[in-house]
Amino acid sequence: MISAAQARHADVVVIGAGLAGLTAATRLAEAGLRVLVVAKGLGSLRLAPATIDILGYEPGLVGDPRGALPGFVAAHPEHPYALVTPQLLDDSVQWLKEHVDFCAYVGDPGTNMLLPTAIGVPRPSAVVPETMASGDVRSSVSLVIAGLRELKDFHPALAAENLQAASAAAGRDVSARPVLLNAPVGSEVDLSSLALARRFEDPAFREAVAAQLRAAVRDEQAIGVPAVLGLGQVAPVWSALQESVGRPVFEIPTIPPSVPGFRLASALQDRLRRAGGRLLLGAAVTGPELRNGDLAGVRVQSAARQSARTCRWVVLATGGLASGGIDVDLSLRARESALGLPVSGPGPGAAAFLPGYFDAHPIGTIGLRVDKALRPVGASGEPVHSNVLAAGAVIAGARPWQEKSGNGISLATGYLAADLILEEAG
Numbered sequence: 001m002i003s004a005a006q007a008r009h010a011d012v013v014v015i016g017a018g019l020a021g022l023t024a025a026t027r028l029a030e031a032g033l034r035v036l037v038v039a040k041g042l043g044s045l046r047l048a049p050a051t052i053d054i055l056g057y058e059p060g061l062v063g064d065p066r067g068a069l070p071g072f073v074a075a076h077p078e079h080p081y082a083l084v085t086p087q088l089l090d091d092s093v094q095w096l097k098e099h100v101d102f103c104a105y106v107g108d109p110g111t112n113m114l115l116p117t118a119i120g121v122p123r124p125s126a127v128v129p130e131t132m133a134s135g136d137v138r139s140s141v142s143l144v145i146a147g148l149r150e151l152k153d154f155h156p157a158l159a160a161e162n163l164q165a166a167s168a169a170a171g172r173d174v175s176a177r178p179v180l181l182n183a184p185v186g187s188e189v190d191l192s193s194l195a196l197a198r199r200f201e202d203p204a205f206r207e208a209v210a211a212q213l214r215a216a217v218r219d220e221q222a223i224g225v226p227a228v229l230g231l232g233q234v235a236p237v238w239s240a241l242q243e244s245v246g247r248p249v250f251e252i253p254t255i256p257p258s259v260p261g262f263r264l265a266s267a268l269q270d271r272l273r274r275a276g277g278r279l280l281l282g283a284a285v286t287g288p289e290l291r292n293g294d295l296a297g298v299r300v301q302s303a304a305r306q307s308a309r310t311c312r313w314v315v316l317a318t319g320g321l322a323s324g325g326i327d328v329d330l331s332l333r334a335r336e337s338a339l340g341l342p343v344s345g346p347g348p349g350a351a352a353f354l355p356g357y358f359d360a361h362p363i364g365t366i367g368l369r370v371d372k373a374l375r376p377v378g379a380s381g382e383p384v385h386s387n388v389l390a391a392g393a394v395i396a397g398a399r400p401w402q403e404k405s406g407n408g409i410s411l412a413t414g415y416l417a418a419d420l421i422l423e424e425a426g
């Protein structure tokens with residue numbers, strides 16, 4: 001019989017259910033530790049394209065992220081990648097590949113592909129679902145970009161025109177021709193990407209789309225479609241469509257919600273549960289539980305209830321500004337939302353924003369400074385708690401939107417957090 005106190009105890013509490021938190025939690029649970037993930041929301045995974053972008057720009061376009069990292073880190077010693085070795089980066093990518101079962105993830109940290117976005121901009125990505133890889137436009141290629149009339153937020157004409165123009169401006173010969181298909185959905189005129197993804201799992205629906213594609217394609221080499229080719233087992237849906245159309249088909253991530261993001265989040269949550277980890281969603285961590293000055297657990301607010309969860313270690317993977325891990329008020333006073341840890345970045349009176357929308361705004365680097373063991377540190381450089389490790393976008397010093405490094409940082413530091421705890425746990 002487990003006592004109430006035992007039920008409230010975990011070896012590790014992971015705060016946050018994004019890529020960093022789920023990576024750390026799943027690894028730790030698989031190693032036999034009792035793990036509880038507490039997350040107030042679902043994180044960025046379901047919004048973002050689910051590609052592992054390691055380093056896309058430094059600020060010039062990067063061809064080999066692994067090879068570029070030493071120079072990048074030397075120029076940015078405060079960057080989270082300074083905490084990660086190339087070997088660890090490779091290991092984390094390999095780990096992810098082994099933990100995704102809806103389709104294979106392909107590519108490696110040594111090469112960036114260039115994959116079209118929904119607005120046609122070629123985007124550098126290193127490790128991607130196999131369903132996206134044949135959209136690589138690094139070399140000359142002729143493509144069809146196919147949309148579905150019922151998916152209102154994907155415009156093949158816009159994507160094709162921009163893709164051609166952006167490729168030509170960069171000296172690459174890419175031709176892209178738009179086509180608009182009708183999804184066989186009767187009188188439904190407006191479908192979400194998630195609803196369409198479920199429909200694609202129906203062979204009759206898929207074949208009706210494939211027939212239109214066969215009729216539309218001329219001598220193009222590959223066909224780009226919005227990323228809606230199934231929610232569960234994606235590889236069979238994608239393979240069947242390619243076979244029926246007779247040429248490579250690639251998915252193009254849509255605006256949020258992201259079907260590829262849903263797949264990845266569900267796969268990782270499933271692996272966590274299968275490894276015995278527990279997931280408490282819709283619950284916010286509101287402070288530390290201290291005993292004699294040491295962190296002995298966290299306070300959790302779930303609906304109207306406050307409770308304490310005790311643990312030996314905490315992994316703080318709260319995603320920074322984007323996911324409420326850090327709150328900033330109008331006068332730029334910043335607060336780390338879970339444990340009240342010191343925040344580094346532009347404070348009151350500092351210049352936090354630059355004039356241009358796409359500028360590298362100083363506010364973007366806000367986060368927690370950590371030591372080599374990922375422990376958040378105070379102004380003196382000393383760790384605030386010996387048993388709290390930070391991972392992912394909550395760590396200060398990166399500009400993921402400019403660098404195209406977000407998921408690479410979260411995967412590698414989530415993986416590293418688990419390594420460090422496992423080492424200490426023996």
Ligand SMILES: Cc1cc2nc3c(=O)[nH]c(=O)nc-3n(C[C@H](O)[C@H](O)[C@H](O)COP(=O)(O)OP(=O)(O)OC[C@H]3O[C@@H](n4cnc5c(N)ncnc54)[C@H](O)[C@@H]3O)c2cc1C
Binds near residue numbers: 041047052317
């Ligand atoms: C729309 C969009 C597009 C993106 N596109 C790309 C891209 O193309 N390439 C790329 O590499 N990156 C991209 N990113 C960035 C990338 O997704 C993130 O950098 C990365 O996923 C962050 O992962 P994380 O696990 O660190 O944090 P998150 O995924 O943000 O997860 C944070 C978690 O912490 C929880 N949380 C926060 N505070 C608390 C609290 N007090 N108590 C409990 N839980 C808490 C949140 O609810 C959430 O579950 C994109 C992000 C978005 C939003």
